[in-house]
Amino acid sequence: MSQAFRLKQSIEDAVIAGEFLPGDRLDEASLAERFGVSRTPIREALLQLGAEGFIDVRPRRGAIVSVPSPTRLFEMFETMAEIESACGRLAARRLTPDNDAAMEAAHRACEIAAREGDSEQYYADNRNFHEAIYRASRNSFLADQAFALHKRLSAYRRIQLRARNRLLQSLQEHAGILEAIRAGDEQLAATRLHDHVLVQGERFSDMVLGLAGDRRSDAAGSRSGTPK
Amino acid sequence: MSQAFRLKQSIEDAVIAGEFLPGDRLDEASLAERFGVSRTPIREALLQLGAEGFIDVRPRRGAIVSVPSPTRLFEMFETMAEIESACGRLAARRLTPDNDAAMEAAHRACEIAAREGDSEQYYADNRNFHEAIYRASRNSFLADQAFALHKRLSAYRRIQLRARNRLLQSLQEHAGILEAIRAGDEQLAATRLHDHVLVQGERFSDMVLGLAGDRRSDAAGSRSGTPK
DNA sequence: AGTTCTAATCTTGCATACAATTACTATATG
DNA sequence: CATATAGTAATTGTATGCAAGATTAGAACT
Known part of the structure; x- marks a missing residue:
């Protein structure tokens, strides 16, 4: 299956596991390095997670783990x-x-x-x-x-x-x-x-x-x- | 705001307006041409709509407007x-x-x-x-x-x-x-x-x-x- | 010292290029 | 005539490069 899908799962798991805490920044470049891929599939995974409400992607300002009030x-x-x-x-x-x-x-x-x-x-x-x-x-x-x-x-x-x-x-x-x-x-x-x-x-x-x-x-x- | 977000809205509107009917294929290339952008932001928009359940993105097989049974x-x-x-x-x-x-x-x-x-x-x-x-x-x-x-x-x-x-x-x-x-x-x-x-x-x-x-x-x- | 403006740096957004997979067409074969 | 198959075209997936906005650091000023 496509890499972006796998990455989406991995990032979601990492968030659920508490590896990234609410408020933490999800930097495209470091995630790309960590998973050994380019930024493209990382971006696609992040945007999907954002659409599901799992994380917060703020245009031009990167993604963070949601911090609900x-x-x-x-x-x-x-x-x-x-x-x-x-x-x-x-x-x-x-x-x-x-x-x-x-x-x-x-x-x-x-x-x-x-x-x-x-x-x-x-x-x-x-x-x-x-x-x-x-x-x-x-x-x-x-x-x-x-x-x-x-x-x-x-x-x-x-x-x-x-x-x-x-x-x-x-x-x-x-x-x-x-x-x-x-x-x-x-x-x-x-x-x-x-x-x-x-x-x-x-x-x-x-x-x-x-x-x-x-x-x-x-x-x-x-x-x-x-x-x- | 970012183009991908605008495109997401536009594509969603087109689907809601009935311009694309359930089952219709959402081709990246033609959408890119239609909106005068490259495939990248189109893909990002489609993936987000897919994550929201609005459309169906099947890996390697393109996106279609959802056809619920x-x-x-x-x-x-x-x-x-x-x-x-x-x-x-x-x-x-x-x-x-x-x-x-x-x-x-x-x-x-x-x-x-x-x-x-x-x-x-x-x-x-x-x-x-x-x-x-x-x-x-x-x-x-x-x-x-x-x-x-x-x-x-x-x-x-x-x-x-x-x-x-x-x-x-x-x-x-x-x-x-x-x-x-x-x-x-x-x-x-x-x-x-x-x-x-x-x-x-x-x-x-x-x-x-x-x-x-x-x-x-x-x-x-x-x-x-x-x-x- | 604190504040504000500016410049340098970092990060994201988009386009292009190429690789990999699927879909299609035509040809051959039972 | 239908089916299988091979080759080709079309489409998606990923990488890379560059441009533009955002963040940070530093300097000048009050």
Whole structure:
């Protein structure tokens, strides 16, 4: 496949892995050198990532990893909550044995990770659980939208999961969500998913505000000092 | 601003205007000639549009205007319905006088267009009405998502609005939506918006299936026909 | 010292050139 | 006559070069 596509994936992965932090500059020349290609495919990869909202490409001023303001970040979580609850509603309406089994398996994996307190593993399994719900909506377009947004928020979600006993609480919420979907209770499934996602957003906002002035206070980075 | 950005807009506009139909090939060389630039900025524009899902760029095989299958199209409308109803729910919760006035003005404009049976004008005013609701959600990220999807579906919505007396029915639905939002009834606003959008998707699916074998039956499938 | 203007440097945007792959056409063959 | 195949044309992917805007450093000035 074309190089630009591979590069897009690599750069996205590097951003998700936290190698480039929000606010970091994505210099075309150094990326080209790093990957051993010319600037052309790098540019194409960056522009695509920019179009997906993953990074910020400012004309004539280069690309940086997006730095959503606390407000924007909350809006993103709120949107994620709405999309996920839509997935849950549809999943409750259309659940098939296949999808049920997939959610069950993902839930079990989460359980193990949570029991062992392995937050890095839980992070991965949690993602699988949520993706199983997206698929269970049986609307592949909606699921794609959910995937994309989930990826964009992954950096923030990871930080957030490290919080004390959030793992166990998260797991319990998962159980409740599963129960509602299985019962075919669209309304309840939607509400529970909504709250499950939104609580992350709220917690994260608190954290951001709490950390303001700490390491990388600039990253939160509006153009006028400390936010809020 | 950079040329690639302008070109992206121009190509998108041309697609929305129906100048390029679903399935049409977007040749880099001819676009470059048409806009009087080299292939480089054209490529950059096409890749961005591809990343947004607006067109289909198949590696090594060029770009074409997306041809969603009937199933995919229905999924897109269903997703739009979910996103719009989320906007409506939030709007009902957070309505401000400003947003109320904007929706009212857009609704009045729709009323005039509908009364005069001007479907082209109604198409434009209808868009304003929906965008006013997106903004009234007071979640700019969610609103952006709604804008983007609305644009991607615009080609199909336009065709659909030409149907007999759909204009007046649409207008009545708008009135009901507005009423629910003003009453602060989140649930009702969400439901009414959901149905309002989904009925378009259903009608469109019917139309597509009904027209199968008619003009452009090829659009859904191969590249054998000779459109335009 | 702080500020502002200017010049040097760095980076991005676009065009051109070439390489690599796909699509097409014509010819040969069963 | 249809199909397979080889050669050719057309199109996309990547590299390189150059021009123009942006950033930085330095000097002059208040």
